[in-house]
Amino acid sequence: MSTEFYFNTQTRQVEEGKPSSWTHRMGPYPTREAAAHALETAERRTESWDEDDREGAAPGDGA
Numbered sequence: 001m002s003t004e005f006y007f008n009t010q011t012r013q014v015e016e017g018k019p020s021s022w023t024h025r026m027g028p029y030p031t032r033e034a035a036a037h038a039l040e041t042a043e044r045r046t047e048s049w050d051e052d053d054r055e056g057a058a059p060g061d062g063a
Helices: 032-036 038-055
Strands: 005-008 013-016 025-029
Touching: 005 032, 013 032, 025 032, 025 038, 032 038
Parallel strands: none
Antiparallel strands: 005 013, 005 025
């Protein structure tokens, strides 16, 4: 089984595995680096979905 990494929103640290409560975890991510950028990734996705909403497209339609 491969190692999974998570971003802890409370401590703002990357964690290997699931040592903390799910309420504070984002992930899983395949690498430590990807987990470290979890908030930036989420922000980009949210901006994209907001743009889709403004244009009347459903999220994920690729429009």
